[in-house]
Amino acid sequence: MDGGSNLTVNVSVADNDTERMQGLMFVEEMPRYNGMLFIFSDEDERSFWMKNTQIPLDIIFIDEHMMVINVEEAEPGGDVPDSELPRYKSNGPCMYVIELNIGVCEEHGIVAGTEVHFHMEQDV
Numbered sequence: 001m002d003g004g005s006n007l008t009v010n011v012s013v014a015d016n017d018t019e020r021m022q023g024l025m026f027v028e029e030m031p032r033y034n035g036m037l038f039i040f041s042d043e044d045e046r047s048f049w050m051k052n053t054q055i056p057l058d059i060i061f062i063d064e065h066m067m068v069i070n071v072e073e074a075e076p077g078g079d080v081p082d083s084e085l086p087r088y089k090s091n092g093p094c095m096y097v098i099e100l101n102i103g104v105c106e107e108h109g110i111v112a113g114t115e116v117h118f119h120m121e122q123d124v
Helices: 019-021 106-110
Strands: 011-013 036-042 057-062 068-074 096-102
Touching: 011 019, 019 096, 036 106
Parallel strands: 011 036
Antiparallel strands: 036 096, 057 068, 057 096
């Protein structure tokens, strides 16, 4: 990511419905610069919630041109009915979403208009 500074993060990829539904649910801690990348097959408005999510997150919505649309700070959902969980939404169509530990975006100046680059490494 390229905001006020270059930032490299390590992410797990969620690129199918099962992985996207699971997301970071039940994760109790995560290294500061790790996260999850959600890849969708099309660009559309997206909405995330924090059901069964244990850690606060920055949710970064990214369009097909690799530009950040918006960043939402999301707190763990807690023990409330699904209907009462807040929804965190993209401010327009997006194709990618990255979840990182809360505060990373503010710390590194990642805001709407920040350009994002992916570098994929294959496990050996």
